[in-house]
Amino acid sequence: MYKTPGFISFALRRITGIALVLYLFMHIWVIGSAVGGAETFNERLNLFQQPAFKVAEVFLLAAVVWHAFDGIRLLIVSQFKVTDTRASQFYAVLVLAALVTIAGGVPILLFMLNGG
Amino acid sequence: MSNNGSQPTVTVRVQRFNPDIDKKPFLQEYRLTPQRDTTILDALHEIKTHQDGGLTYRRSCRHAICGSCAMNVNGRNMLVCNVPLRKHLDRRNRVTIRPLPYLPIIKDLVVDRSSFWEQYLRIKPWLIPPDDIPEKEFRMSPQEVAALQNAEKCIMCGACYSACTVVATNKKYIGPHALLKAFMRVLDPRDATPGERLKEVGTDEGAFRCHTIFNCIDACPKGLDPTKAIETLRQLAAKRQAFEAARRERQKSLAGPVPVSE
Numbered sequence: 135m136y137k138t139p140g141f142i143s144f145a146l147r148r149i150t151g152i153a154l155v156l157y158l159f160m161h162i163w164v165i166g167s168a169v170g171g172a173e174t175f176n177e178r179l180n181l182f183q184q185p186a187f188k189v190a191e192v193f194l195l196a197a198v199v200w201h202a203f204d205g206i207r208l209l210i211v212s213q214f215k216v217t218d219t220r221a222s223q224f225y226a227v228l229v230l231a232a233l234v235t236i237a238g239g240v241p242i243l244l245f246m247l248n249g250g
Numbered sequence: 251m252s253n254n255g256s257q258p259t260v261t262v263r264v265q266r267f268n269p270d271i272d273k274k275p276f277l278q279e280y281r282l283t284p285q286r287d288t289t290i291l292d293a294l295h296e297i298k299t300h301q302d303g304g305l306t307y308r309r310s311c312r313h314a315i316c317g318s319c320a321m322n323v324n325g326r327n328m329l330v331c332n333v334p335l336r337k338h339l340d341r342r343n344r345v346t347i348r349p350l351p352y353l354p355i356i357k358d359l360v361v362d363r364s365s366f367w368e369q370y371l372r373i374k375p376w377l378i379p380p381d382d383i384p385e386k387e388f389r390m391s392p393q394e395v396a397a398l399q400n401a402e403k404c405i406m407c408g409a410c411y412s413a414c415t416v417v418a419t420n421k422k423y424i425g426p427h428a429l430l431k432a433f434m435r436v437l438d439p440r441d442a443t444p445g446e447r448l449k450e451v452g453t454d455e456g457a458f459r460c461h462t463i464f465n466c467i468d469a470c471p472k473g474l475d476p477t478k479a480i481e482t483l484r485q486l487a488a489k490r491q492a493f494e495a496a497r498r499e500r501q502k503s504l505a506g507p508v509p510v511s512e
């Protein structure tokens with residue numbers, strides 16, 4: 135593949151998009167169990183309290199944040215036709231997504247480590 | 251290319267493929283001693299003349315206007331006729347030359363550009379003038395001429411088309427080259443069919459298939475901006491009828507008699 139920052143951005147958009155769809159199915163599976171009563175709901179929710187899933191939540195946050203910020207970048211490019219600064223835009227999204235992921239991910243991991 | 255004792259020898263790796271003989275493409279290495287201003291095309295000529303007469307590639311004008319010599323050098327598409335070889339050496343003093351990606355290989359560095367030309371013809375790249383042809387000239391404003399200038403510089407080399415990730419995955423996609431030409435015709439006030447053109451390119455095989463990856467801009471040897479043209483086409487396609495009406499109005503003054511100043 136012809137590899138450029140634009141290609142990496144596109145690939146990440148696709149990967150995070152698919153990941154979010156898969157997450158959505160899991161989310162509906164868990165939340166939808168509420169119609170079966172508190173016991174069923176708690177049983178399914180407890181499945182995802184394992185440490186591995188807490189770490190996965192951080193990756194989920196990264197996926198959401200990347201997908202959102204890159205999507206906003208595309209809207210800006212589309213509306214204002216700013217193609218000259220495409221490389222800077224890509225790195226700006228990367229840095230912003232990393233900062234938000236760290237800001238949100240650290241509390242998740244600390245909560246997990248403290249036995250929450 | 252004689253070794254004057256001051257220029258180091260370099261390795262030129264060229265992708266070879268003869269469909270009559272080879273099962274799959276492979277890289278063949280050649281050693282050269284280029285001068286400081288030797289271009290990559292010069293190096294290919296040297297190889298073909300003195301080392302391997304079977305090496306096959308396209309070239310013509312050798313001053314970056316015909317577009318024949320577009321190739322992939324170290325993973326980037328470019329015209330090889332005006333690019334110094336020494337500028338593209340890696341840390342091991344090598345340069346790797348491959349044919350344009352995502353297109354079928356005919357032989358060595360020559361690719362089949364049929365899909366490229368089919369998509370180009372699909373958008374009807376010629377001017378379709380109005381019925382009312384002026385006696386002398388169409389009176390376009392300097393701003394209208396300026397809006398077309400960049401798109402007119404396109405030399406149809408194929409660098410953008412073969413760098414496009416969407417082209418790689420979807421052969422129905424019109425492609426940045428044809429969309430840039432469509433943009434040029436749509437914005438040309440002399441053209442009488444902007445609505446039909448926008449209907450053709452404002453689809454999910456045209457402007458709306460672009461994923462804004464920007465490879466086309468990175469690959470273009472003329473510094474053109476197909477992505478910007480595609481974004482413009484998207485916006486115009488969304489208000490096609492209004493644009494058509496504005497064009498009809500514009501053409502009334504484009505070819506009519508010169509207004510008499512009082």
